[in-house]
Amino acid sequence: MTGPQTYLNYIQGQWSAASSGRTDASRNPANRNHIIGHVQLSEVEDLNQAAAAAQSAMPAWRRLSGAARGEFLYKTADAIARRIDEIAETMTLEMGKTFAEAKGETARGIAILRYYAGEGMRKQGDVIPSTDSEALMFTTRVPLGVVGVITPWNFPIAIPVWKMAPALIYGNTVVFKPAQETSITAAKLVECFAEAGLPAGVINMVTGDGAALGQALVEHPAVNGITFTGSNATGKKVGQAALSRGAKYQLEMGGKNPIIVAADADLDQAVEATISGGLKSTGQKCTATSRVIVERPVYEAFREKLLAAIRTIKVGDGMEAGTWMGPCANEKQLEKVLGYIQKGVDEGATLLCGGQRPDAAGLADGYFVEPTVFEGTTGMAIAQEEIFGPVLVLLAVDSMEEALQMANDVEFGLSASLYTRDIGNALAFIREMDAGLVRINAETAGVELQAPFGGMKESSSHSREQGQAAIEFFTATKTVFVKA
Template sequence: MVYINGAWRESNQTIDVINPATGEVIEAVASVGQKETKEAIQSAKEAFKSWKKETGEKRGEYLAKVVELMKERQAELAETITKENGKPLVDATGEVISGIKYLEWYAEEAKRVYGDTVPASHPDKRILVLRQPVGVAAAITPWNFPFSMITRKLAPALAAGCTVVLKPAPATPLSAIKVFECFHEAGIPKGVVNLVIGPAEEIGAEMTSNPDVRKITFTGSTAVGKKLLRDSADTVKKVSMELGGHAPLIVFEDADIEMAVEGVLASKFRNAGQTCISTNRVYVAENIAEEFGKKLAEKVAHLQVGNGMEEGTDVGPLINKHALEKVETHVQDAVNHGGKVLSGGKVYSNHEGQGYFYEPTVIQGATESMKIAEEETFGPVAPIFTFKTEGEVIEKANHVTYGLAGYCFTKDLSRGFRMMEELEYGIVGINDAAPITVQAPFGGVKESGMGREGGKYGLDDYLEEKLVSVNTK
């Protein structure tokens, strides 16, 4: 089903939702196109006229109602994520909790959209700066976090006073439908939130070309992000983009090796490596590389691969066959270029012989000549590179065009400060492989995107500043 102007709609066209752990079709959902997207945008435009005038407190009350409904349905929401995405149920539960926190935060932050009074250069003038909602926002969300990526966009947009048309990834539309069921039950006014599911090019083209859409927010690949930027240029839309990543994780010789190993496990193998901030390159000081690789491989070998619905599963399937083939290609290329597989290294056949599983893998002796050093693998593979000096590893860590997240493990406080300043990434974790939190800004630099989500910073991309000068003479 899709949700337009406060009502659910069916369609003659459908999309099959497949469980990546089994290859089975879970459900068929309605698929719409340009016509329905245009209707949804028009509904959002009409609803904006009144929604923008609601007090921040009132908008926050609607978000708070949604929070309560989601908390009641936490188990159902988590199971939906696992069935359509594949991640272990414990991780899916964590995603639901995280997604709800964004709604909670912005339910309060809606009351704090402050303006300014600016000192005038003339005694007969008064200068005000108003912060007002930009208008209709079109949101496009990915499959790897099908619940929290939606709430992370809807929450600040609605808190700021924008209305929204949202398109989820076709692989994981069921989580989006559950989110909108909660908004519907919370009684949010018609047209304030709208859900369209269907072909990316057709829906995206309407979103980027329609002059009534004043804001595009997207999470996904850099290639698609660049296309959306180009297509949005003709109508000069406000845009925020959270794009691809290629995160380095640096382990200096003075680091706590056990802590660093746990950091790689947490950053690399969560969601089978299918997160934008997953570690892609592990740089280890040359004199501890052998010890580090051995310890990491031992830990990785004990990770349990399987259906996310089964208790004890650590690593679930990749999202589809294409993703599995990409991981296979990267590992084979690494081996062809002299890499040594310490753990894993092949497709994992589960007891049912179905699904898109790959063994959690550690590769020693990685080099810059490998595909894995340049391309985002988006899978459970940790390649270990070595370095000799701090200057060398900074250069290697920064050489890619991406700049989303980077990590560093060291006991040297001075070095830690140097690294946080030198690493060209929007997010840097020092002895911390899980730096993301609702009250802090999330986003990248270079070709990893623009704009920020989270905390007070997340409102900025949905607001415009308006100068008002009053002559009091």
């Protein structure tokens, strides 16, 4: 009987083992004894080879027309579509989200590729009047060169694709460092790019320790730009290292996202949005709802509806029918979540539900935690710091003014949501909320691929991803002056 497959790096159009000769087991967070496969523990030498391959492939790739580059993205999208169930299952097995969510994410990756394939036929400059009547002056866009892509485990298809697709369509080549926990899912994604026939060296993937390889990628002289999604601590190191050598960088980091429930809100809709935004994917989204700010006249009614709905949630293996919420993605994340739950108790927050590891049959070997709800105050750690797990804190306020002040009273500013029927409330929220994504009568976690995405304050480097805004990071503007 053959054991779990070993997955390789992808460098210069070839699948190759790491120079270290070492591999790491990828384990199912729903059952830590289940090994999904083995991935490479690469060294800096392997990353250097990937960067050299990307650098050598760049001139020919950038000379292709945008339409020609787009055809490769269309073909990649088709390849993923043919394997959508396989890729989604791998994602669920590697990081725990339900199969339905994983399949939805994979479908989103397909849509992103097709969207950016079309970007190859859209304008990339403007004609500007010159003071010289006999001259032509215009702008055009040129690629950065080699782009390093560093991605997290929570969206192992969507986030790499929404970084790599615009990088490629605008003429850059890529060195991809995925999260080690989801490197098999990443390998299957890269297999689809390879199946589409991308020239050797245009995409390269190296797996291994995030700290060592990520630092080497950011500091590599051949890498002209870095796009990163992950923690604030790591993101700041990435930004500082890139800045020190003049490389362009883009950081998408944490969130502590509020939903405000006004006194006039539809409470059933607000409850549904709170649960969906806060607990799907086990709360492991940078846009996940974590603070629930409710006006006092409806606070008790909202709380009871919320608790009743949460108590019906089935926690379990994401591949099993009926499971609504899967495990934390890994043991470290589970320990972090449990640590914050204990911190909430120690700070004097009132634990309303959850807070434990579930004791249902078959869950003992997984990284499961119950959906958890606290009543607390805004100064508590559970109301200020990103937990990245299924933990909600309820906060009561006496007015919309207090709600907006409280919503802004954190270091993050990624996404925020308001439930109200009052246009005045909505306009004040749009005007005063310090977040890059504000949504009215919709959950905090909705992100559409054709719209700019990014945060304010400590949530990002103030750049934007997705949509046509992506061109701002992945290209530089060149001004051209022509005179006969």
